[in-house]
Amino acid sequence: MRLAELSERSGVPIATIKYYLREGLLPAGHRVSATTADYDEGHLRRLRLVRALIQVGGLPVTAAREVLRHIDDDSLSLTMRLGAAMWALPGAPEPDLADDDVEAARAEVDRLLDSLGWQTAHDLRTISPPYRSLVVALATLRRLGYDWDSALLRPYAELMHQAAVLGIDIMESAPSESEKVESAVAGNVLLDPALQALYRLAQQEETVRRYGF
Amino acid sequence: MRLAELSERSGVPIATIKYYLREGLLPAGHRVSATTADYDEGHLRRLRLVRALIQVGGLPVTAAREVLRHIDDDSLSLTMRLGAAMWALPGAPEPDLADDDVEAARAEVDRLLDSLGWQTAHDLRTISPPYRSLVVALATLRRLGYDWDSALLRPYAELMHQAAVLGIDIMESAPSESEKVESAVAGNVLLDPALQALYRLAQQEETVRRYGF
Numbered sequence: 319m320r321l322a323e324l325s326e327r328s329g330v331p332i333a334t335i336k337y338y339l340r341e342g343l344l345p346a347g348h349r350v351s352a353t354t355a356d357y358d359e360g361h362l363r364r365l366r367l368v369r370a371l372i373q374v375g376g377l378p379v380t381a382a383r384e385v386l387r388h389i390d391d392d393s394l395s396l397t398m399r400l401g402a403a404m405w406a407l408p409g410a411p412e413p414d415l416a417d418d419d420v421e422a423a424r425a426e427v428d429r430l431l432d433s434l435g436w437q438t439a440h441d442l443r444t445i446s447p448p449y450r451s452l453v454v455a456l457a458t459l460r461r462l463g464y465d466w467d468s469a470l471l472r473p474y475a476e477l478m479h480q481a482a483v484l485g486i487d488i489m490e491s492a493p494s495e496s497e498k499v500e501s502a503v504a505g506n507v508l509l510d511p512a513l514q515a516l517y518r519l520a521q522q523e524e525t526v527r528r529y530g531f
Numbered sequence: 532m533r534l535a536e537l538s539e540r541s542g543v544p545i546a547t548i549k550y551y552l553r554e555g556l557l558p559a560g561h562r563v564s565a566t567t568a569d570y571d572e573g574h575l576r577r578l579r580l581v582r583a584l585i586q587v588g589g590l591p592v593t594a595a596r597e598v599l600r601h602i603d604d605d606s607l608s609l610t611m612r613l614g615a616a617m618w619a620l621p622g623a624p625e626p627d628l629a630d631d632d633v634e635a636a637r638a639e640v641d642r643l644l645d646s647l648g649w650q651t652a653h654d655l656r657t658i659s660p661p662y663r664s665l666v667v668a669l670a671t672l673r674r675l676g677y678d679w680d681s682a683l684l685r686p687y688a689e690l691m692h693q694a695a696v697l698g699i700d701i702m703e704s705a706p707s708e709s710e711k712v713e714s715a716v717a718g719n720v721l722l723d724p725a726l727q728a729l730y731r732l733a734q735q736e737e738t739v740r741r742y743g744f
Contacts, residue, residue, distance in 0.1 A: 329629065329674060366675040373626040374671055397738045404731055409724075413586040416542065431732075438739040439732040448731035455725035458587055461542060462579040462717060473697055474722075475729045477690045482733035484686055486741065504675060506734070509687075510727055511622075512668035516688045517726075518617055518661035518719070519644075519652045520695035525610045526651040528699065 321347070324357045328365045335365065341379050343368045343386060363497070367504050375507035381408060389499045399499045404506060409451040413458055423457035430468035434475055485509065534560070537570045541578045548578065554592050556581045556599060576710070580717050588720035594621055602712045612712045617719060622664040626671055636670035643681035647688055698722065 325332045338344040344364055347355030364386075371382040388394075388402035427449065431440045443449045459466045485505055492498040538545045551557040557577055560568030577599075584595040601607075601615035640662065644653045656662045672679045698718055705711040 329627075363676065369626075370671070370675050374668075395742065395744060397742045397744050400738055401735055404734070409728070413582075414542075436732060436736045438736050442735070446732070446735075448728040448735070451724055452728035452732065455587075455721060455728060458583070459721045459725070462583050462721070463576065464714070464717065464721070470701070471725070471729075474694060474726060475733065477694050477697075478726060478729040479733040479737070481687060481690050482730055482737050484690075485734060486737050488683070501677070502734075504677065506731070508668060508672045508675070508677070511664055512672070512684070513687060513691060513726070513730075514723055515622070515661040515665035515668060516684075516691040517695055519649060519659070519665065520688065520692040521617070521698060521715075521719070522614055522655075522659075522661070523649045523651050524692070524695050524699050525613055529608065529610050531608060531610055 319357050319362075320354065321357065324361060324365065328362055328369070330365055330369055338365070338368055341383070343379065343382055363500065367500050370504045370507050374511065375407065377408060381406060385503060389496065389503060392496070396495055396498065399495075400502055403499060403503045405447050407447075407503075407507065409447050412454050415454065415457050415461060419457045419461050420453060423453045423460060426456055426466075426468045426471075427453050430471050430475060433468060433472060434479075436475075481513070532570050532575075533567065534570065537574060537578065541575055541582070543578055543582055551578070551581055554596070556592065556595055576713065580713055583717045583720050587724065588620065590621060594619060598716060602709065602716060605708070609708055609711065612708075613715055616712060616716045618660050620660075620716075620720065622660050625667050628667065628670050628674060632670045632674050633666060636666045636673060639669055639679075639681045639684075640666050643684050643688060646681060646685060647692075649688075694726070 319327070321332055321335065324330075325335055328335075330338075335344065339346060344361060347357045347361065349355050367389075368382060368386070371377045371385060372379070377385070384406040385403050388399055388406060391399060391402070394402065428440065428443070431443075439446065439449060456466060456471070485502065488505065489498050489502040492501045532540070534545055534548065537543075538548055541548075543551075548557065552559060557574060560570045560574065563569050580602075581595060581599070584590045584598060585592070590598070597619040598616050601612055601619060604612060604615070607615065641653065641656070644656070652659065652662060669679060669684070698715065701718065702711050702715040705714045
């Protein structure tokens with residue numbers, strides 16, 4: 319397809335597509351003449367993913383490029399490609415925290431991972447961004463006077479594990495390894511706001527059931 | 532306690548506390564002389580909540596003030612106070628979407644709420660920010676070529692309902708109605724990053740279990 323059709327089918331303006339091409343977020347089309355190039359379904363899929371990362375995930379262009387680089391690195395195993403891409407996604411903001419508070423939260427998170435038997439999360443803890451995010455979130459909760467510990471977090475962790483299993487089952491239905499990784503990354507970025515909204519709807523529902531209006 | 536102790540116990544710098552006082556995010560202390568005021572445990576709790584909303588939740592001062600106004604409005608029922616405060620929290624960013632895509636997503640979300648029996652979420656749908664966020668998230672997923680529908684969302688919704696039940700059980704342990712609402716709002720703001728981190732850790736764990744490294 320030509321650039322105009324790629325724009326129409328993706329809903330992304332031509333000027334934005336050209337910008338993504340210049341920034342290396344979208345591979346060049348197949349050149350058919352000095353002035354025109356041809357784009358395929360792979361370009362359309364990639365364009366949608368870039369859009370998801372930037373517009374929904376709020377990633378800066380450099381971070382999006384890093385995520386895509388890992389998705390495209392077929393010298394790595396599926397686990398490593400997915401892990402590297404997910405780790406390049408930005409985490410939550412980090413408030414100022416005292417070292418002691420962070421250490422205490424880290425000990426609770428380690429206790430949680432042990433009790434869950436999440437060996438990989440434990441082995442990778444010194445370099446894992448989601449591990450760091452969890453420690454920071456817990457340290458913040460405790461700093462603010464909420465007495466959360468591994469026992470309180472555990473049922474949440476089990477629910478999120480069930481959610482992750484659903485996500486990976488969906489990922490497995492993608493035909494190729496590249497598409498599996500793409501689907502998992504896009505799913506993560508796009509599912510975060512959906513899960514947050516579902517949580518709030520459920521909370522409202524449950525509040526009304528318990529206390530009335 | 533004096534301002535210096537409030538600062539020490541909360542970890543919030545004195546200049547920042549003075550700014551929150553000026554902006555009406557923190558009620559004035561009990562005046563003990565022309566130049567000194569006294570602060571109590573309620574001030575400390577409120578300061579921690581303000582900090583959570585602004586530093587972790589990323590709320591602008593005006594939005595934080597709005598959330599606090601609802602928390603403090605004891606003319607309302609618990610459900611209404613909590614609902615109003617939660618609704619004043621900012622939602623996910625809204626990408627550009629065509630009206631048709633939004634309408635199709637809305638129909639799927641309505642189907643989902645019907646199948647779950649979430650009557651309140653359905654009744655309030657025209658004014659509910661989390662309903663809107665869910666519609667937008669689903670419309671975006673579908674616009675990007677991911678064929679998500681109510682059947683695919685339903686197990687996620689059931690997991691988030693279980694998570695919301697956990698949260699409300701924790702809320703119920705707070706001694707007063709004000710503290711219940713405060714705890715639920717702070718919990719929501721602070722739990723979002725923790726759930727996201729747990730989801731990613733679980734995904735990594737599950738990927739390694741299925742595919743190895």
